[in-house]
Amino acid sequence: MDSGDLKRLKNLVEKRLDIETAYQISRGLRWQEATASWHSVEGMGETIGMTIQQRRMNQELPMQAISVPNIDGKQAPGLIKIAVIGDVHDQWEAVDGLALQQLGIDLALFVGDFGNESVEIVRAIAALDIPKAVIFGNHDAWYSASHWGKQKCPYDRSKEDRVQQQFDLLGDLHVGYGKRDFPDLNLTVVGARPFSWGGSEWKNPEFYQAHYGIHNFAESTAQIVAAADQAAYNTIIFLGHCGPSGLGDRPDDPCGKDWQPIGGDHGDPDFAAAIDQVRQQGKTIPLVAFGHMHHHLRHTKQSLRTPLLVSPEATVYLNAAAVPRIIQTDQTRQCNFSLVYLLNGTVLQSSLIWVDQNFTVTTEQILYSQPALAIEG
Numbered sequence: 416m417d418s419g420d421l422k423r424l425k426n427l428v429e430k431r432l433d434i435e436t437a438y439q440i441s442r443g444l445r446w447q448e449a450t451a452s453w454h455s456v457e458g459m460g461e462t463i464g465m466t467i468q469q470r471r472m473n474q475e476l477p478m479q480a481i482s483v484p485n486i487d488g489k490q491a492p493g494l495i496k497i498a499v500i501g502d503v504h505d506q507w508e509a510v511d512g513l514a515l516q517q518l519g520i521d522l523a524l525f526v527g528d529f530g531n532e533s534v535e536i537v538r539a540i541a542a543l544d545i546p547k548a549v550i551f552g553n554h555d556a557w558y559s560a561s562h563w564g565k566q567k568c569p570y571d572r573s574k575e576d577r578v579q580q581q582f583d584l585l586g587d588l589h590v591g592y593g594k595r596d597f598p599d600l601n602l603t604v605v606g607a608r609p610f611s612w613g614g615s616e617w618k619n620p621e622f623y624q625a626h627y628g629i630h631n632f633a634e635s636t637a638q639i640v641a642a643a644d645q646a647a648y649n650t651i652i653f654l655g656h657c658g659p660s661g662l663g664d665r666p667d668d669p670c671g672k673d674w675q676p677i678g679g680d681h682g683d684p685d686f687a688a689a690i691d692q693v694r695q696q697g698k699t700i701p702l703v704a705f706g707h708m709h710h711h712l713r714h715t716k717q718s719l720r721t722p723l724l725v726s727p728e729a730t731v732y733l734n735a736a737a738v739p740r741i742i743q744t745d746q747t748r749q750c751n752f753s754l755v756y757l758l759n760g761t762v763l764q765s766s767l768i769w770v771d772q773n774f775t776v777t778t779e780q781i782l783y784s785q786p787a788l789a790i791e792g
């Protein structure tokens with residue numbers, strides 16, 4: 416090991432300078448040495464380190480199945496290219512919408528948390544000229560759902576209702592406790608419980624009573640199943656803010672609890688029960704997309720959250736919450752999307768991509784490839 420290289424790498428990451436050089440130096444170092452150099456760096460530097468780590472994973476992991484995206488998204492008849500947009504947290508600009516168009520996306524799925532009742536971001540997303548479905552997250556009712564939030568509210572709640580403004584902007588684009596049919600794609604997107612905080616406790620009862628007349632998880636499950644019953648198509652994509660329970664109870668599982676006390680399944684039990692019931696009705700469920708539980712873990716910097724699991728029924732469970740979704744440095748601005756390629760009701764491949772200001776995909780981390788394809792590739 417060359418300790419000079421290690422120092423140089425840490426310096427570049429810390430000062431957010433010349434990420435390309437930092438990446439090239441990192442490739443000459445052993446994995447642990449390289450990652451250790453930015454685990455001591457806070458904030459943006461840490462995020463840049465993670466990006467370098469992802470690029471290395473792309474280089475160093477076997478990539479037999481990379482041929483799927485290389486057919487340019489549209490060449491295989493019936494191939495559907497879906498972008499899942501993880502928790503936005505106030506990071507959305509016009510260029511992100513242009514990126515979705517440049518990428519040739521057939522369907523955009525937004526998992527919510529646009530900001531703390533950030534009406535302007537919801538307005539921008541509602542105006543996007545691309546097929547889409549949206550579910551609101553807990554931050555989208557940050558000052559309206561709980562007593563705590565109402566006390567912190569920076570605007571006069573007797574004069575305006577920003578939750579309602581967001582509902583009005585999206586109209587039937589919002590699929591929480593509802594559904595949206597996509598005839599061109601031969602599928603229906605069904606929304607789970609909107610504004611979810613996750614976990615096994617029924618939170619914000621007055622809010623759910625007022626908006627939906629729902630009082631507990633059982634009623635919530637029934638509402639999601641009722642929405643799926645209205646689906647025009649047999650292929651169902653589920654969209655939630657938090658994912659369903661049942662995906663593991665370790666802190667780095669897709670919905671695992673990474674704050675004190677560490678560990679435990681923080682998924683939504685009503686969502687899990689609804690998926691089970693809809694599956695038993697014989698519907699095809701290729702994808703369950705969600706966010707809320709960020710990829711960066713609160714209890715450790717040594718690893719990231721597992722972003723994707725596949726069930727025995729071949730349903731892909733995708734946590735798209737790679738937060739922050741925009742990384743801005745002196746030289747470049749990159750934003751992330753999770754991509755899912757769907758063909759005939761099954762997921763062929765899923766990846767997390769970073770796109771720069773020229774709409775170039777700078778990083779593609781393959782999260783899943785259908786095994787048969789990997790052999791063919």
Ligand SMILES: [Zn+2]
Nearest residue numbers: 528552553707
């Ligand atoms: Zn959230």
